[in-house]
Amino acid sequence: MQDVNCDTSALIREFTDHHYGPAAEQARLYLEELEQGREAMRELPRGVTYTPGPRFEDHIYPYLTEENIHRWQRRFDAMEASAAASPAALANVRLLRCELDFASLWKWFKLRQSHPDYFKDANVFANRIKAASPRPFAPGTLADFMAIIEGGGEEKPLPAEFDGIDRSLIQTFVPTNSGRQAGPKTVKDAEAARGFASTIHLPDMPFQIGFYQWESRQPSKGKEGARIRLEQKDITPGKYRLYKLGAIILTPDSWIWFSAKSWATNQQLGERLYEPGAINQWDSWVSLKFDGPTYGGTAKEDLVLCDRIIVVKKP
Numbered sequence: 184m185q186d187v188n189c190d191t192s193a194l195i196r197e198f199t200d201h202h203y204g205p206a207a208e209q210a211r212l213y214l215e216e217l218e219q220g221r222e223a224m225r226e227l228p229r230g231v232t233y234t235p236g237p238r239f240e241d242h243i244y245p246y247l248t249e250e251n252i253h254r255w256q257r258r259f260d261a262m263e264a265s266a267a268a269s270p271a272a273l274a275n276v277r278l279l280r281c282e283l284d285f286a287s288l289w290k291w292f293k294l295r296q297s298h299p300d301y302f303k304d305a306n307v308f309a310n311r312i313k314a315a316s317p318r319p320f321a322p323g324t325l326a327d328f329m330a331i332i333e334g335g336g337e338e339k340p341l342p343a344e345f346d347g348i349d350r351s352l353i354q355t356f357v358p359t360n361s362g363r364q365a366g367p368k369t370v371k372d373a374e375a376a377r378g379f380a381s382t383i384h385l386p387d388m389p390f391q392i393g394f395y396q397w398e399s400r401q402p403s404k405g406k407e408g409a410r411i412r413l414e415q416k417d418i419t420p421g422k423y424r425l426y427k428l429g430a431i432i433l434t435p436d437s438w439i440w441f442s443a444k445s446w447a448t449n450q451q452l453g454e455r456l457y458e459p460g461a462i463n464q465w466d467s468w469v470s471l472k473f474d475g476p477t478y479g480g481t482a483k484e485d486l487v488l489c490d491r492i493i494v495v496k497k498p
Contacts, residue, residue: 203279204272206262210279213255220246228454239289242454247286249297255283256301277315284308288328292336305332327369334371334378341493342425344468352496354456358439358489360384362447374423375490376470383487384447388477389414390487391443392428392469396453397436408432409467420480423472423490431494433463439492441469450492464497 199207199214224231228242239247259280266272287294287308294302309329338355345353357377360368362384372380394408409429417426428439437453440446457463469492475485 202272202275203262203266204269205265206272206276209258209262209265210276213258213279216251216255217246220251239286244286247290249290249293252283252287252290252294253298253301256287259283274315277311281312281315284312285324285328288325288332291328291332305329326367330367330369330371330379331377334375336377339376342470344425345493345495348495352498354494354496356450356452356455356492356494357381358441358448358450358492360448362445370488372472372488372490374472375488377490380472380488380490381448383441383445383489385442385445386477386485386487387442387444390418390471390473390478392426392439392441393443394428394431394439394467395437396432396434397438400436408437413471415479418473418478420473420478423470423488425468425470425493428467428469430497431465431467433457433465439467439469441487441489448489452494456494456496462497465494466497467495468493 195211195214196207199211203210224245231243259276262276263273263280266276287302288305291302291305309325312325341353341355355376357379358381360381360383362368364382364384367382368384369379369381371378390413391410392413393410395405396408397405399405408431411426411428413426418424431437431439431452433453433456435453435457436451437457438449438451441448452465456465470490472488472490473486474480474482476483477485478487480486
């Protein structure tokens with residue numbers, strides 16, 4: 184950046200030789216393949232520029248396939264072996280490996296199915312992240328991944344309300360919580376549809392859920408869609424209940440949000456389901472469990488969990 188005419192390859196070699204020692208050549212190959220994967224994305228998803236964004240999702244990281252992750256993990260095994268005699272180089276290799284280990288936890292169930300001999304115990308990867316990183320990558324991120332893995336990855340059958348509906352018309356999601364909070368954003372829950380659920384950031388009362396179509400992010404502008412308010416009479420503390428949000432029309436940037444106090448827990452549906460030229464009409468439901476004093480539960484602190492968003496495409 185200080186000299187746009189410099190020999191970039193020479194600088195990269197100088198840095199990586201110093202930083203990764205005997206593993207430098209393999210580290211350069213790994214970094215080069217990551218860069219090739221990013222350059223191959225001719226049309227970038229919304230919000231992705233020179234940085235990929237904070238979320239692990241297939242449309243943001245199409246090159247993080249099971250085969251690539253497995254191959255790169257085997258490469259890092261060799262890199263650690265080659266750097267074993269150099270404590271500084273070994274520490275740097277292990278730190279470089281952390282993001283690949285996060286990607287492995289993200290794709291855990293597919294990796295375990297395609298390469299069961301290698302991906303046996305998720306704790307090996309989680310413990311490696313904790314040992315290598317001098318500070319947490321993001322509050323709760325590792326715990327969130329482990330809650331999902333410990334949940335088992337199998338989705339329970341749909342509620343009886345969906346009997347008789349063509350399963351190909353139904354999509355299910357678990358929202359994400361991007362808010363800043365002290366507690367976990369994802370929790371293991373045996374009663375949840377997939378064995379885990381997302382916590383709602385700053386839950387309100389009456390509890391509100393809505394659909395929003397963004398027209399612009401800067402400045403913030405959009406259209407309100409379906410919206411419901413849940414009163415105490417609508418809540419059964421300590422049990423999941425299904426609530427119908429209603430009809431929604433997807434646009435490229437549209438989402439279901441939770442809690443009018445925050446919106447930090449949400450599910451972006453537009454970038455996943457919107458089809459240019461199609462009707463894009465869906466019916467939507469959310470599955471929620473409430474606990475804590477505000478909602479008549481027994482827990483000491485308020486907690487609202489969402490284990491499943493269900494949307495049904497209108498033919």
